[in-house]
Amino acid sequence: MGSLKVTLCAGAALAAICVPATAARAADGGGFSVTPAAPAPGSDVTLRVPDCTEKTAVAVSAAFVSDVRLSLTASDGALTGTSRVRTSMAAGVYAVQVTCGRSARKGTVTVGERRREGVGEGVGEADRPSGHASPVAPVDAGGGGAARLAAGDPGAAHTVTGLVLAGIAAVAVALRGVRSRSRGKD
Incomplete structure (x- = not known):
């Protein structure tokens, strides 16, 4: 006994x-935001994830040219990252999944109509996508299970x-x- x-x-x-x-982890169920709200194909987007206890996260969507690596911003503690909408995407709603530690947040991004150069009011040079949306930092690769331990998981x-x-x-x-x-x- x-x-x-x-x-x-x-x-x-x-x-x-x-x-x-x-x-x-269960309380960490908040969402995320995409700016602009309805990006056109080929335009840059910024994702913002508040209330994530991790220092980095990853957002994945068929609408983006690559996975979005989100990192901590000093100003408000939210994770942010940028990517570009594929130029081949048709207008519509696409699923987005943000993995923050062991939790996953699901949402959508609405891809707007393709912009035509010189058509309509206010469309011109300023509306063209800027720069490259490709990764600007080294890619986390290798390490196996030890990488999670080294990252302080x-x-x-x-x-x-x-x-x-x-x-x-x-x-x-x-x-x-x-x-x-x-x-x-x-």
Whole structure:
């Protein structure tokens, strides 16, 4: 009966450590914004993700020429990044998924009609896409599982803590069993 108490206490300690992390992730369900709201094919877009506990995130959509690497901005603590809408995209709504740590936020981007040069009021040089939307920083590659640990992934820390606690509980149960058997022989 004593080993059952030790096991339950160890389980309760493990749950107390793991539950706050899960609750924090569940509360981190906010969305993201895309600027401009309805970009034309070939134009640059900026994604902004507030309330992400990570320092970086990735946004993926068929509408973008490449995955959007989002990073922390000093001004307001939101993650931001830029990309370009594919020039071949037709007007419509496209899915966007932002991966922030272990949570994923889903939303959409509405691609507007293709702009025609010189047609309509206010269309001209200023409306043309600027510069390159290709990556300007090194690409995170290789490293396998060690890359997440090196980046300070909080999920890895929780996993290690859980494994350590489970090991301690297993040792406590085993020692309690050995003590019970040795008392029974005396």
